[in-house]
Amino acid sequence: MSNALTMTGRSLRLSARSPEALLTALLLPVMLMVVFVYLFGGAVRIGTAYVDYVAPGVLLLCAVTGASTTAVTVCQDMAGGIIDRFRSLDVPGTAVLAGHVAASLLRNLASTVLVVAVAIGIGFRPHASAGDFAAALCVLLVFVAAVSWLAAAFGLLVRAPEAANSAMFFLMFFCYASSAFVPVRTMPTWLRGFAEHQPATPVTETIRGLLRASANPGPVPLGSALAWCGGIMVVSVALSAILFRRRTAA
Amino acid sequence: MNDDLAIEASGLAKSYRDVPVLDGVDLEIPRGRVFALLGPNGAGKTTMVRILATLTEADAGHARVAGFDVRRDRSRVRRRISLTGQFAALDEAQTGEENLRMMGRLARLSRTQARQRAAELIGQFGLAAAARRRVGTYSGGMRRRLDIAASLVGHPSVIFLDEPSTGLDPQSRLTMWQVIEGLAAGGVTVFLTTQYLEEAERLAETIAVLDAGRIIAQGTAAGLKQRVCAQRLDLTCASQAAFDELSRYAGGQASHRDQASLTLGVPTDGSAAQVRALLDAADPGRTLIETFAVRGASLDDVFLTLTGHAKETTHV
Numbered sequence: 001m002s003n004a005l006t007m008t009g010r011s012l013r014l015s016a017r018s019p020e021a022l023l024t025a026l027l028l029p030v031m032l033m034v035v036f037v038y039l040f041g042g043a044v045r046i047g048t049a050y051v052d053y054v055a056p057g058v059l060l061l062c063a064v065t066g067a068s069t070t071a072v073t074v075c076q077d078m079a080g081g082i083i084d085r086f087r088s089l090d091v092p093g094t095a096v097l098a099g100h101v102a103a104s105l106l107r108n109l110a111s112t113v114l115v116v117a118v119a120i121g122i123g124f125r126p127h128a129s130a131g132d133f134a135a136a137l138c139v140l141l142v143f144v145a146a147v148s149w150l151a152a153a154f155g156l157l158v159r160a161p162e163a164a165n166s167a168m169f170f171l172m173f174f175c176y177a178s179s180a181f182v183p184v185r186t187m188p189t190w191l192r193g194f195a196e197h198q199p200a201t202p203v204t205e206t207i208r209g210l211l212r213a214s215a216n217p218g219p220v221p222l223g224s225a226l227a228w229c230g231g232i233m234v235v236s237v238a239l240s241a242i243l244f245r246r247r248t249a250a
Numbered sequence: 251m252n253d254d255l256a257i258e259a260s261g262l263a264k265s266y267r268d269v270p271v272l273d274g275v276d277l278e279i280p281r282g283r284v285f286a287l288l289g290p291n292g293a294g295k296t297t298m299v300r301i302l303a304t305l306t307e308a309d310a311g312h313a314r315v316a317g318f319d320v321r322r323d324r325s326r327v328r329r330r331i332s333l334t335g336q337f338a339a340l341d342e343a344q345t346g347e348e349n350l351r352m353m354g355r356l357a358r359l360s361r362t363q364a365r366q367r368a369a370e371l372i373g374q375f376g377l378a379a380a381a382r383r384r385v386g387t388y389s390g391g392m393r394r395r396l397d398i399a400a401s402l403v404g405h406p407s408v409i410f411l412d413e414p415s416t417g418l419d420p421q422s423r424l425t426m427w428q429v430i431e432g433l434a435a436g437g438v439t440v441f442l443t444t445q446y447l448e449e450a451e452r453l454a455e456t457i458a459v460l461d462a463g464r465i466i467a468q469g470t471a472a473g474l475k476q477r478v479c480a481q482r483l484d485l486t487c488a489s490q491a492a493f494d495e496l497s498r499y500a501g502g503q504a505s506h507r508d509q510a511s512l513t514l515g516v517p518t519d520g521s522a523a524q525v526r527a528l529l530d531a532a533d534p535g536r537t538l539i540e541t542f543a544v545r546g547a548s549l550d551d552v553f554l555t556l557t558g559h560a561k562e563t564t565h566v
Contacts (some may be wrong), residue, residue, distance in 0.1 A: 006355040009343065017343040017384070085339030085400070088303055089356045090328040248305070 007099025029062035074155030127215035147211030286454035332401035357404030393424025
């Protein structure tokens, strides 16, 4: 546990000192929020203010881009000699990976606060109690943790940081093909089938529902969102343990 | 089992995809000694170090390091050793001091202890001026010193150094040698690998020569030098024809052959009598050899003498 804390401190210092990481963590999310609201906002008619509809979706997209950088940081670690040093200090691989995931959570917490502030600045009006707001944040962070572990496993699978970077585009696709930006009912049937049965949709719907719970109370697919996140996390943690052992066995 | 031994290995074997890298290695290294494993690229030196440092499992054989079995008591071994590999195990984006403090925390020191230990090592390794700079700005020599300092945070009793001077300029190499001599004076056991006979000779009390996964010679530097030619006589020919003729005469005796400079090297003990005899025997007509030079034997010469075949160049 103390190892994981030391590793978290390390990962945070490393991301704070990497200009690309900071840019991806802070500037990109703000740009995405502004682009979606102003660029597509005028074209999309869904009955309510588009900013209220899309803000949770952009939060999810930001979470995915932020969390996917874990693949790059893990991959960079594996390419250097430092993992051998950690292993010879008897630090388990899971502690190293958990440090990267924890740093990803904290980075995303910071970018989420920033993006919500920007969203409110450009007209987003959540209708939620403090409790609902906190619940929405928790769901988002659980999702970030799951995606970060998945990205960590991907970072262990590929050899080059450039390849690890492609995790972001792959994961972003799940956000686009979900209810994050447009209601799934507007999609063609085949895409709709996919959108309704992948994790980004229930997670978006849960966050969106919680953020307008006061104005529009109703059931949210919380169970389905958490089940997806839990499943992804269990599989990814197990997979990264196996991959870490395989990568370091030689 | 012997408590006076820091490292003991018997029958260590390891293959990668059916290619044997280590083929039955036995070693006994007493506590407090500096030991050098000498061998060319691809001889299996790094694999040997990684097995002893618990990072890789051997396919066969046993090894005990600092009193514990590397397979069964991996954690106990890890708490007593340190490994510095060929690639710096440091975070470039952290400062030297931050790296040391982080390693200290991972070596189970408290926050305060880690800070004190970092300060101690920074002083000891002459890094005070650079301690608060990011490692990314360090020179190769500084990086290597910090890397070794980082491996010492937990006071290991056995220190593994995999090719500690490879890639360093002559000045940094000298500094590195002084660092290693300092470690040895502190009473720890040092296991280093090297491709350079000169380095093994200067630093180590015991040397083992590894070739194609087997130890082909082992002993003190002096003992090895008695078995191995100490010097090499380089004969430079006047013409290509002379070079060809000399090559035919020397045959397998030549440990060095450089077509471009028309130079052929043969083992010698360096004495005037032997050099004179060699020159007379090789060039009775006194027309083939233009100049000659006596130089320290290289690893190639050692290999030729020990194995009867010249060192194979491995292309990786």
